[in-house]
Amino acid sequence: MEVIRGIENYRVKARPVCLALGNFDGVHKGHQILIKTAVEKASAKGGESVAFIFDPHPIQVLAPEKAPLLLISPQRKAELLDNLGLDTLIYAPFTREIAGWSPLDFVQKILIAELHVGNVCVGFNYTFGHRGSGTPETLQQYGKQLGFEVDIIPPVVFSGEPISSSLIRKALAEGDIQTAYHMLGYHPLVEGIVIEGERRGSTIGFPTANIGVEAGYHIPGKGVYAALAEVDAMFFQAVVNIGHKPTFHPEYPLAVEAHIVNFSGDLYGKTMRLQLLAKIRDEQRFASVDELVAQIARDRDRSLAISQPFIKDQERPTGDL
Numbered sequence: 001m002e003v004i005r006g007i008e009n010y011r012v013k014a015r016p017v018c019l020a021l022g023n024f025d026g027v028h029k030g031h032q033i034l035i036k037t038a039v040e041k042a043s044a045k046g047g048e049s050v051a052f053i054f055d056p057h058p059i060q061v062l063a064p065e066k067a068p069l070l071l072i073s074p075q076r077k078a079e080l081l082d083n084l085g086l087d088t089l090i091y092a093p094f095t096r097e098i099a100g101w102s103p104l105d106f107v108q109k110i111l112i113a114e115l116h117v118g119n120v121c122v123g124f125n126y127t128f129g130h131r132g133s134g135t136p137e138t139l140q141q142y143g144k145q146l147g148f149e150v151d152i153i154p155p156v157v158f159s160g161e162p163i164s165s166s167l168i169r170k171a172l173a174e175g176d177i178q179t180a181y182h183m184l185g186y187h188p189l190v191e192g193i194v195i196e197g198e199r200r201g202s203t204i205g206f207p208t209a210n211i212g213v214e215a216g217y218h219i220p221g222k223g224v225y226a227a228l229a230e231v232d233a234m235f236f237q238a239v240v241n242i243g244h245k246p247t248f249h250p251e252y253p254l255a256v257e258a259h260i261v262n263f264s265g266d267l268y269g270k271t272m273r274l275q276l277l278a279k280i281r282d283e284q285r286f287a288s289v290d291e292l293v294a295q296i297a298r299d300r301d302r303s304l305a306i307s308q309p310f311i312k313d314q315e316r317p318t319g320d321l
Helices: 029-045 058-062 074-083 103-112 136-146 165-173 177-184 289-314
Strands: 002-005 017-021 048-054 088-092 117-123 149-153 189-195 209-212 223-231 234-243 255-260 271-281
Touching (some): 029 048
Parallel strands (some): 017 048
Antiparallel strands (some): 189 209
């Protein structure tokens, strides 16, 4: 898959463009069907499947205080879209000038002038143009006038509700990894650079890697999780704690710590991805360090049992993708 930064860097090819529109935060199961539809349309027409994404998200430019925390990074999003067979991903910066465009402006300036679309796929709740005044039905009307087809993808429902990035954030905030997994189609991810911590874990026999999660990204609810840790394309079983270290501190900033089982080496400065497989328990305060150590040992053993099927041959758990 080709990743292009800036619509001006896209070069029109001598084949029809089947375009997927949206932000695709999380690339959940609804997004996956939309992307697969664009890919299948392109394949049937001998065309090119393209996704066009504003980055940053428009709300981060227009009302940053209301912007939701992101589920995945642009790099992770690109990987997931690539796995779905997409040919080209275009990231385009969103500006206040673009925010003033009418829906027809967006169609004419992007879809027609830059991409020469033959087919467009959007979700049932997609909006575009000034103040989100354009709807999928609006897009269909423009398609009839300007010569491109529009496919509106209906919602994918889980437990009676349309799957959405906001519902996934809610599940993760509650530590409900299984519900998030069923909506995403893969295990949720926390990633960041390994940073300096208190080094207390080494003194009690359970050294931990402290993950510096970049601001603006969603962190699941407090608790202890079974996980796989990915470092330098290698996978390791891990137990992850997300919380405020109440045994040692009355107050402490939210921290993400991973104890990598049977690992030795220097991780500082490396990027680590944690695939959360299941929540083991809530965060709690222990009366003594000995009680904490005993519980961590039980958490480790339970995490090993949960993660064992996924670590075999160090294969990434891909879920429904």
